[in-house]
Amino acid sequence: MAQLSLDDTRALAHTILRHHGFSEDQAAAIADTMAAGQRDECASHGLYRLLGCIATLKAGKAVANAQPETHDIAPALLKVDAKGGFSPLAFRRGLSPALEKARQNGLAAFAINHCVHFSALWVEIEEITAAGMVALACTPSHAWVAPAGGSNPLFGTNPFAFGWPRAGQLPFVFDFATSAIARGEIELHRREGKPVPPGWGIDDKGQPTTDAAAILAGAMLTFGGHKGSALSAMIELIAGPLIGDFTSAESRAWDNGAGALPYHGELIIIIDPRRFLGAQAEEHLARAEPLFAAMAQNGRLPSQRRYEARQRSLAQGITLPDALYRDLLALLD
Amino acid sequence: MAQLSLDDTRALAHTILRHHGFSEDQAAAIADTMAAGQRDECASHGLYRLLGCIATLKAGKAVANAQPETHDIAPALLKVDAKGGFSPLAFRRGLSPALEKARQNGLAAFAINHCVHFSALWVEIEEITAAGMVALACTPSHAWVAPAGGSNPLFGTNPFAFGWPRAGQLPFVFDFATSAIARGEIELHRREGKPVPPGWGIDDKGQPTTDAAAILAGAMLTFGGHKGSALSAMIELIAGPLIGDFTSAESRAWDNGAGALPYHGELIIIIDPRRFLGAQAEEHLARAEPLFAAMAQNGRLPSQRRYEARQRSLAQGITLPDALYRDLLALLD
Numbered sequence: 177m178a179q180l181s182l183d184d185t186r187a188l189a190h191t192i193l194r195h196h197g198f199s200e201d202q203a204a205a206i207a208d209t210m211a212a213g214q215r216d217e218c219a220s221h222g223l224y225r226l227l228g229c230i231a232t233l234k235a236g237k238a239v240a241n242a243q244p245e246t247h248d249i250a251p252a253l254l255k256v257d258a259k260g261g262f263s264p265l266a267f268r269r270g271l272s273p274a275l276e277k278a279r280q281n282g283l284a285a286f287a288i289n290h291c292v293h294f295s296a297l298w299v300e301i302e303e304i305t306a307a308g309m310v311a312l313a314c315t316p317s318h319a320w321v322a323p324a325g326g327s328n329p330l331f332g333t334n335p336f337a338f339g340w341p342r343a344g345q346l347p348f349v350f351d352f353a354t355s356a357i358a359r360g361e362i363e364l365h366r367r368e369g370k371p372v373p374p375g376w377g378i379d380d381k382g383q384p385t386t387d388a389a390a391i392l393a394g395a396m397l398t399f400g401g402h403k404g405s406a407l408s409a410m411i412e413l414i415a416g417p418l419i420g421d422f423t424s425a426e427s428r429a430w431d432n433g434a435g436a437l438p439y440h441g442e443l444i445i446i447i448d449p450r451r452f453l454g455a456q457a458e459e460h461l462a463r464a465e466p467l468f469a470a471m472a473q474n475g476r477l478p479s480q481r482r483y484e485a486r487q488r489s490l491a492q493g494i495t496l497p498d499a500l501y502r503d504l505l506a507l508l509d
Numbered sequence: 510m511a512q513l514s515l516d517d518t519r520a521l522a523h524t525i526l527r528h529h530g531f532s533e534d535q536a537a538a539i540a541d542t543m544a545a546g547q548r549d550e551c552a553s554h555g556l557y558r559l560l561g562c563i564a565t566l567k568a569g570k571a572v573a574n575a576q577p578e579t580h581d582i583a584p585a586l587l588k589v590d591a592k593g594g595f596s597p598l599a600f601r602r603g604l605s606p607a608l609e610k611a612r613q614n615g616l617a618a619f620a621i622n623h624c625v626h627f628s629a630l631w632v633e634i635e636e637i638t639a640a641g642m643v644a645l646a647c648t649p650s651h652a653w654v655a656p657a658g659g660s661n662p663l664f665g666t667n668p669f670a671f672g673w674p675r676a677g678q679l680p681f682v683f684d685f686a687t688s689a690i691a692r693g694e695i696e697l698h699r700r701e702g703k704p705v706p707p708g709w710g711i712d713d714k715g716q717p718t719t720d721a722a723a724i725l726a727g728a729m730l731t732f733g734g735h736k737g738s739a740l741s742a743m744i745e746l747i748a749g750p751l752i753g754d755f756t757s758a759e760s761r762a763w764d765n766g767a768g769a770l771p772y773h774g775e776l777i778i779i780i781d782p783r784r785f786l787g788a789q790a791e792e793h794l795a796r797a798e799p800l801f802a803a804m805a806q807n808g809r810l811p812s813q814r815r816y817e818a819r820q821r822s823l824a825q826g827i828t829l830p831d832a833l834y835r836d837l838l839a840l841l842d
Contacts, residue, residue, distance in 0.1 A: 249615070249784065249785070249787070250614060250615030250784045250785075251584060251585070251613065251614040251615065252584070252585045252614035252615045252616050252617075253614075253615035253616065253784060253785060255785075280584065281583060281584040281585035281586075281614055282582070282583030282584065282585045282586035282618060283585050283586065283616065283617075283618050283778075284585075284616075285615060285616050285780065285785075287785070310746075310747065310751060312743075323803070323804050323808075324808065325808035326803075326804070326806070326808065328803070330800070330803045330804065336740075338739070338743045340746050348742075348746075350739040350742075350743070352735075352736045352739060354736075399733045399734070399736050399737075400732045400733025400734075400736060400737055401732070401733075402685075402811070403685045403687075403732050403733060403737070404732075404733055404736070406671070406683040406685060406811050407669075407740075409681075409683075409800065409804065409811075410645075410671045410673075410683070412797075412800055413643075413673050413681075413797055413800070414643065414780070416796070416797075417782075417793045417794055417796045417797045418643060418780065418782055418785055418786075418793075419785055419786075420785065420786050420789060420793050423796065423797075423799075423800055425799070425800070425803070426796070445616075445778065447618065447747070447751065449750075449751055451582065451583045451586060452582070452583075452586060452588075452618075452620070452751055452752055452753065453751075453752075453753050454582070456753060460750045460751075460753050461750055463749070463750045463756065463759070464745075464746055464749075464750045464756075466756075466758070467663070467742065467745055467746070467756055467758070470656070470659075470661070470663045470758070471656050471659070471663065471742065473659070475656075475657065475658035475659065478735070478739050478742075
C-alpha cells in the first residue's frame with residue numbers, strides 16, 4: 177500500500193487534473209472533493225475516481241475549463257449551469273446564494289444542471305449543515321438499475337442524501353445509493369476479481385448473479401424492493417425533468433457507449449430550521465438528540481464509520497492500493 | 510359483505526362523526542378522507558379507521574371541534590396548527606395558501622402541527638398534483654418500529670409519499686410506510702387471526718416472529734435494512750423537531766398507554782415545475798412519460814392498483830366485511 181498525507185492526497189489529484197488541462201478552479205474543486213472521499217475511506221469516491229474523470233475528458237464528454245453560470249430563477253429557486261464541467265465547482269458557485277435564499281424564504285431548491293457527476297453527495301451535505309441548515313440532495317446517474325420486477329436497466333444508482341446539523345458535534349448525515357449497492361463497489365469487485373453478494377444485480381438475461389462483470393453488463397437492482405424502486409423513480413423525476421435535465425436513461429443514451437461518467441443534473445433542498453422554529457429553534461433541534469442516542473445504542477449512526485476514518489486519516493494520512501497508485505502516477509506520463 | 514354506494518360510504522362516516530360530537534367541518538374533512546381510502550380499497554385507511562378515531566376521542570386524545578389556525582411564518586413556509594384535531598381539516602385550511610407560496614417562490618414547505626393522524630398521505634398528494642404541483646409528504650407516527658440492528662421501538666411507521674402531475678392522466682403517486690408494512694395491515698391480520706409474512710417484525714425479546722399480536726407488543730421492522738432505517742430517521746427529524754413537533758417516541762409517550770391514534774405533525778414540500786422550467790415546462794414534464802412507460806412494461810406503476818379499485822368503486826360502490834359494518838353501526842348506538 178502507498179501512504180500519503182492528506183495534503184499530498186489533494187495535491188496528487190490537483191496535479192493530475194492540471195496536467196490534463198483542467199482550469200485552476202475546476203481542478204481545485206474536484207481535488208478537494210476527491211480528497212474528502214479518500215480521507216473518509218470512501219474508496220469508490222476517492223482518488224480512484226480520477227481514472228474515470230480523465231477517461232471522461234479524453235472521450236470528449238467533459239469540459240475541463242467550464243465556467244458555471246448562476247441563474248436566480250425564483251425567490252426560492254437557484255439554478256447553476258455547470259456548462260458541461262464536473263459538478264463540484266458548480267456546487268461551490270451556487271452554495272452561498274442558495275443558502276441565502278433558504279435564509280430569506282425558509283427553504284430553497286438548488287439545482288445543478290449539465291454537469292458530469294462523480295462525487296459523493298455527503299461532501300456537499302456537510303457544507304450545508306455547517307451553515308446550520310437541514311439538507312436533502314439527490315441525483316440520477318447512468319441507467320444501470322432495473323425497476324422492481326423488471327429486467328432492463330432504467331434507473332441510475334440514484335443516491336439520496338440527508339443532513340441535520342448538531343450543536344457542537346459532527347452532523348447527522350446519510351448518503352445511500354437507491355441501488356442495492358453503489359456501482360463503484362461493483363467496479364471495485366470486478367477490478368479485484370471478487371464475487372459480489374447475492375441481491376446486487378442480474379445478468380443480461382435477467383437472472384440473478386454474483387459475477388460483478390455480468391451485473392455491469394446486465395442490470396443492478398434497487399434496495400428495498402418496490403419501495404426502493406419508487407424512491408429511485410422519484411429521484412429520476414425531481415433531479416431530471418423537474419429541473420430540465422436528463423434522466424439516467426437519457427444520460428446513458430448521450431454517453432452512447434463512450435463509457436464516460438454520467439452527465440445530468442442534481443437537486444438539493446435546503447431548509448432553515450431557524451426560520452421554521454424562531455426563538456424555539458435550539459430547544460427543538462436538541463429534541464433530535466435522544467433519537468440519535470437511541471440509534472447509536474443499537475449500532476452506529478449512518479456517518480459514524482466515515483467520521484472514524486476521518487479521525488484516522490487526519491492523524492496518519494491515507495493509504496492507496498499499490499496498483500491504484502501506479503495507475504494514478506501513469507496519468508502524469 | 511355489506512355493499513354501499515360511495516355517497517353512502519361518505520355519509521356513514523359523516524353521520525358517525527357527527528353523532529360523536531365532531532363539528533361539521535371536522536366531520537366533513539375526515540369523512541371525505543376515509544371515503545377516498547375506502548373507494549381505492551385501502552382497507553386500512555378506509556372506514557375501519559372510524560373505530561380508532563372514536564376510540565381516540567373517547568380517550569380524550571382528540572379535539573372534536575378544533576379550529577385549525579394558519580400561520581404564515583416565512584415567504585415559503587406555512588404552518589397550520591390543528592389544535593389537537595385530526596389532520597384532514599388542517600390540510601384543507603392550509604392547502605390554498607401553501608400552493609400560492611409554491612407558485613410565488615418556486616417551492617414551499619407546509620407543516621401541519623399538533624394533529625391526530627390516521628390518514629393516507631396519497632389523498633393529500635393528489636390534491637396537490639391536481640394543482641399542477643410536484644409534492645413530497647411525510648409524517649411520524651407512534652414509536653412502533655425498531656431501527657436497523659435494534660430491538661426496541663424508536664421510529665414510527667413513518668410514511669413517505671410523492672406525487673408528479675401528468676398531463677391528461679392520473680398522477681404518478683406513491684405512498685409507502687418506511688416500516689416493512691403499514692401497522693394497519695398487521696392490525697387487520699390480528700383481527701382476522703392470520704399470521705403475517707416473515708420480515709415484518711420482532712417480538713418483545715427482539716426475535717423474528719409471524720405472530721401479528723407479538724409484533725404489536727414487540728417492534729415492527731423497517732423496509733430495506735439500514736437504508737430504510739435512515740429514511741425513517743430523516744422523517745422523524747423533518748416532520749418532528751424541524752417543524753417543532755413530536756417524534757414518534759414523544760407521540761407514544763404522550764399517549765401513555767391510552768391506545769389512541771398518533772399525535773404529531775406532518776411536513777409537505779410543494780414544488781412548482783412551471784417556476785423551475787418556465788416556457789419549457791410542458792416539454793420537460795413530458796420527458797417523464799417514457800420513464801413511466803418503461804416502469805409499466807415491467808409491472809404496475811405504484812398507484813395503478815388504487816386507480817383500478819377507484820374505477821370499480823365508482824361503478825359499483827364499495828364492500829365492507831360484515832363484522833366491520835356491524836362494528837361501525839354499533840358506533841351509532
